[in-house]
Amino acid sequence: xxxxxxxxxxxxxxxxxxxxxxxxxxxxxxxxxxxxxxxxxxxxxxxxxxxxxxxxxxxxxxxxxxxxxxxxxxxxxxxxxxxxxxxxxxxxxxxxxxxxxxxxxxxxxxxxxxxxxxxxxxxxxxxxxxxxxxxxxxxxxxxxxxxxxxxxxxxxxxxxxxxxxxxxxxxxxxxxxxxxxxxxxxxxxxxxxxxxxxxxxxxxxxxxxxxxxxxxxxxxxxxxxxxxxxxxxxxxxxxxxxxxxxxxxxxxxxxxxxxxxxxxxxxxxxxxxxxxxxxxxxxxxxxxxxxxxxxxxxxxxxxxxxxxxxxxxxxxxxxxxxxxxxxxxxxxxxxxxxxxxxxxxxxxxxxxxxxxxxxxxxxxxxxxxxxxxxxxxxxxxxxxxxxxxxxxxxxxxxxxxxxxxxxxxxxxxxxxxxxxxxxxxxxxxxxxxxxxxxxxxxxxxxxxxxxxxxxxxxxxxxxxxxxxxxxxxxxxxxxxxxxxxxxxxxxxxxxx
Amino acid sequence: xxxxxxxxxxxxxxxxxxxxxxxxxxxxxxxxxxxxxxxxxxxxxxxxxxxxxxxxxxxxxxxxxxxxxxxxxxxxxxxxxxxxxxxxxxxxxxxxxxxxxxxxxxxxxxxxxxxxxxxxxxxxxxxxxxxxxxxxxxxxxxxxxxxxxxxxxxxxxxxxxxxxxxxxxxxxxxxxxxxxxxxxxxxxxxxxxxxxxxxxxxxxxxxxxxxxxxxxxxxxxxxxxxxxxxxxxxxxxxxxxxxxxxxxxxxxxxxxxxxxxxxxxxxxxxxxxxxxxxxxxxxxxxxxxxxxxxxxxxxxxxxxxxxxxxxxxxxxxxxxxxxx
Ligand SMILES: Cc1cc2nc3c(=O)[nH]c(=O)nc-3n(C[C@H](O)[C@H](O)[C@H](O)COP(=O)(O)OP(=O)(O)OC[C@H]3O[C@@H](n4cnc5c(N)ncnc54)[C@H](O)[C@@H]3O)c2cc1C
Numbered sequence: 001x002x003x004x005x006x007x008x009x010x011x012x013x014x015x016x017x018x019x020x021x022x023x024x025x026x027x028x029x030x031x032x033x034x035x036x037x038x039x040x041x042x043x044x045x046x047x048x049x050x051x052x053x054x055x056x057x058x059x060x061x062x063x064x065x066x067x068x069x070x071x072x073x074x075x076x077x078x079x080x081x082x083x084x085x086x087x088x089x090x091x092x093x094x095x096x097x098x099x100x101x102x103x104x105x106x107x108x109x110x111x112x113x114x115x116x117x118x119x120x121x122x123x124x125x126x127x128x129x130x131x132x133x134x135x136x137x138x139x140x141x142x143x144x145x146x147x148x149x150x151x152x153x154x155x156x157x158x159x160x161x162x163x164x165x166x167x168x169x170x171x172x173x174x175x176x177x178x179x180x181x182x183x184x185x186x187x188x189x190x191x192x193x194x195x196x197x198x199x200x201x202x203x204x205x206x207x208x209x210x211x212x213x214x215x216x217x218x219x220x221x222x223x224x225x226x227x228x229x230x231x232x233x234x235x236x237x238x239x240x241x242x243x244x245x246x247x248x249x250x251x252x253x254x255x256x257x258x259x260x261x262x263x264x265x266x267x268x269x270x271x272x273x274x275x276x277x278x279x280x281x282x283x284x285x286x287x288x289x290x291x292x293x294x295x296x297x298x299x300x301x302x303x304x305x306x307x308x309x310x311x312x313x314x315x316x317x318x319x320x321x322x323x324x325x326x327x328x329x330x331x332x333x334x335x336x337x338x339x340x341x342x343x344x345x346x347x348x349x350x351x352x353x354x355x356x357x358x359x360x361x362x363x364x365x366x367x368x369x370x371x372x373x374x375x376x377x378x379x380x381x382x383x384x385x386x387x388x389x390x391x392x393x394x395x396x397x398x399x400x401x402x403x404x405x406x407x408x409x410x411x412x413x414x415x416x417x418x419x420x421x422x423x424x425x426x427x428x429x430x431x432x433x434x435x436x437x438x439x440x441x442x443x444x445x446x447x448x449x450x451x452x453x454x455x456x457x458x459x460x461x462x463x464x465x466x467x468x469x470x471x472x473x474x475x476x477x478x479x480x481x482x483x484x485x486x487x488x489x490x491x492x493x494x495x496x
Numbered sequence: 497x498x499x500x501x502x503x504x505x506x507x508x509x510x511x512x513x514x515x516x517x518x519x520x521x522x523x524x525x526x527x528x529x530x531x532x533x534x535x536x537x538x539x540x541x542x543x544x545x546x547x548x549x550x551x552x553x554x555x556x557x558x559x560x561x562x563x564x565x566x567x568x569x570x571x572x573x574x575x576x577x578x579x580x581x582x583x584x585x586x587x588x589x590x591x592x593x594x595x596x597x598x599x600x601x602x603x604x605x606x607x608x609x610x611x612x613x614x615x616x617x618x619x620x621x622x623x624x625x626x627x628x629x630x631x632x633x634x635x636x637x638x639x640x641x642x643x644x645x646x647x648x649x650x651x652x653x654x655x656x657x658x659x660x661x662x663x664x665x666x667x668x669x670x671x672x673x674x675x676x677x678x679x680x681x682x683x684x685x686x687x688x689x690x691x692x693x694x695x696x697x698x699x700x701x702x703x704x705x706x707x708x709x710x711x712x713x714x715x716x717x718x719x720x721x722x723x724x725x726x727x728x729x730x731x732x733x734x735x736x737x738x739x740x741x742x743x744x745x746x747x748x749x750x751x752x753x754x755x756x757x758x759x760x761x762x763x764x765x766x767x768x769x770x771x772x773x774x775x776x777x778x779x780x781x782x783x784x785x786x787x788x789x790x791x792x793x794x795x796x797x798x799x800x801x802x803x804x805x806x807x808x809x810x811x812x813x814x815x816x817x818x819x820x
Contacts, residue, residue: 039670199667199673199675200667200670200673201664201668204668219669420602420643421639422602422638422639422640422643424638424642424669428587429595432587
């Protein structure tokens with residue numbers, strides 16, 4: 001295959017560039033290097049998990065591998081490509097990958113390129129209400145047998161993984177496949193429409209102007225450019241939603257041990273607090289990753305604490321009453337002492353909560369605002385949105401990244417169908433199957449996550465007794481539980 | 497039934513002295529047939545309409561064959577096409593059923609090619625040369641030209657207006673640029689198109705989509721079209737059966753009961769049944785192989801579905817390989 005060569009700040013397949021340029025020159029009498037757009041079948045803006053898997057899927061499939069594809073990413077991808085950390089250090093940006101996402105990553109040949117010893121499957125979920133104490137336990141135990149096709153994965157609910165491990169693995173797979181014109185370290189500065197000449201009418205083709213001076217003309221422009229998607233703005237697609245007035249605080253934690261059930265059976269924990277859910281997800285060995293949704297003020301306090309006090313707050317979040325916890329958020333310091341005193345007076349079953357946190361890794365405490373956004377549509381003429389560009393979900397279900405993988409799988413399949421039937425892959429007619437396959441499914445999931453958030457964000461009022469009944473009832477109802485677990489494991493939602 | 501409103505009144509577009517009618521009106525006709533089928537269900541006729549017993553006249557010697565070469569479009573048609581032309585490529589316009597049907601055409605052609613005795617050799621499934629007769633705005637022609645297995649597509653239609661639309665639309669895709677030689681539109685009737693002298697220079701696949709039901713003398717027409725198929729190549733067409741159901745949906749309901757379209761909009765007598773086509777090709781002796789048939793049904797909201805047996809009722813695909 002063509003090797004990728006670095007030219008003018010971009011990785012471009014040399015022979016492709018040459019032939020493209022030749023074609024262009026043949027067709028047009030004028031040429032100035034700066035203003036001549038390169039023509040691509042797919043230009044993908046955004047080299048996050050969604051964009052990289054889309055390009056990998058297209059390159060790995062013999063039906064679509066002849067398409068000319070380009071990737072535009074603002075960051076320098078060399079850093080992602082060469083990303084490594086020692087075995088006892090973990091990035092704070094982790095996501096749970098559902099078995100469905102993993103199967104997809106396997107099918108495009110990317111999964112083997114991840115550092116697999118840094119991926120942690122988990123087998124149980126413990127979810128409970130911080131106000132009423134009602135609990136729900138999820139496992140693929142007796143009575144909630146996993147669907148037959150999960151036989152190979154055994155009892156795995158999902159896999160915890162660092163986002164950088166995923167993007168770095170995807171880039172390695174893409175390098176192996178070759179044939180992608182990569183424009184990294186290049187921001188999209190403007191998107192306009194293409195030119196019209198005697199021979200060609202590209203006035204409906206998006207023309208992407210990069211900070212590097214390059215211009216890329218796209219048969220299909222894919223917005224994989226995250227929550228503030230410039231591609232979405234270009235297409236005039238609005239993404240209504242709301243901010244939760246919550247921040248997600250993340251951190252990498254070191255625990256007292258491998259977990260209550262050792263290294264073989266790992267457990268994910270989530271407790272609903274009046275300010276939002278706090279989740280502890282297992283990483284390899286003694287490590288866990290934290291996602292704590294809370295008010296911006298609380299998040300600011302948490303970020304300002306010493307590492308010792310931060311550790312105490314996390315332990316408190318899974319054990320103390322919401323009232324105690326609220327008090328500790330008002331302290332400027334001294335949470336460690338406060339916690340060791342209060343925990344003695346708080347009856348709790350240590351095995352029903354995560355093991356004690358003993359340390360937080362330096363530089364891993366960070367926060368980000370939470371919001372719900374759902375684009376009005378995912379497609380427009382010569383535009384498709386995937387991943388966070390199409391929808392941003394509350395992280396309580398850990399579904400954001402997986403929804404993006406579902407989008408990509410569906411869009412890649414839609415493009416494949418269009419190619420085998422001679423359709424122009426950019427027109428809405430060709431893209432419609434992608435929209436109809438993904439929109440309703442994503443919308444249901446967004447709605448469920450949003451309702452859960454609202455239901456569990458109230459500390460008093462009519463909803464509280466209701467939700468305790470809710471969780472206890474769910475726990476007793478095996479079929480409903482299987483349904484919820486199948487969602488968590490990314491099994492397709494059957495709407496009809 | 498709404499799409500039927502956009503059908504051409506058949507009386508208006510047929511020259512009065514019946515001439516051998518090339519696929520002059522395929523553009524509109526295709527939309528009309530597809531629209532008609534949009535309301536077609538798989539109901540089997542419980543009681544044959546009297547007309548059903550009448551079989552389609554497959555005469556190849558039209559009694560009044562007036563200057564077939566001049567069989568082109570009249571002014572009424574041109575203005576009608578102009579109106580239709582602007583919406584030809586609108587995915588939500590009246591041609592939507594045709595856009596939705598297009599992928600099935602490729603599925604069917606692939607199915608036909610795969611039954612060729614030599615289908616394992618790539619020579620019969622790659623580097624294909626297509627002739628699309630009655631190409632209209634180019635929905636099929638464009639898509640065929642984009643396929644990696646295609647060498648070239650020659651697409652003909654007698655309406656200059658609709659061809660202008662087709663050519664203009666093709667400019668939106670660099671792959672289809674004329675200098676690439678993948679797609680050529682020719683404003684002609686099949687009668688006027690020169691037949692390549694050497695049989696080997698004729699076409700691998702000749703397509704005739706939603707055309708036959710608008711032709712007065714289908715046997716003569718098929719004789720001409722069939723000549724363009726190279727030995728070993730395929731003639732692939734789609735049309736609509738003349739059945740109680742199609743009569744009911746396109747004639748009775750649309751015209752007589754609801755009065756949505758003027759009487760005579762559909763010349764239902766011209767619909768061609770699958771067994772009549774079989775009979776025609778069988779009558780040519782060993783020239784043609786055994787036909788492939790695929791019936792399709794339009795399910796509102798879901799698009800076209802392949803339904804076995806529905807070729808007897810409504811829209812269907814028909815493919816035959818030229819053996820000699
Ligand atoms: C702190 C945090 C924690 C999260 N935790 C979880 C979790 O636990 N589980 C989970 O499932 N999900 C989680 N999510 C969500 C998850 O990270 C996202 O759903 C996922 O990253 C979306 O991937 P994406 O490829 O769609 O977009 P992104 O990862 O946002 O990638 C977009 C890319 O586009 C590039 N870009 C944007 N604009 C331009 C431009 N103008 N020019 C060039 N390039 C541009 C950006 O540089 C970026 O690389 C979390 C999100 C955050 C912020």
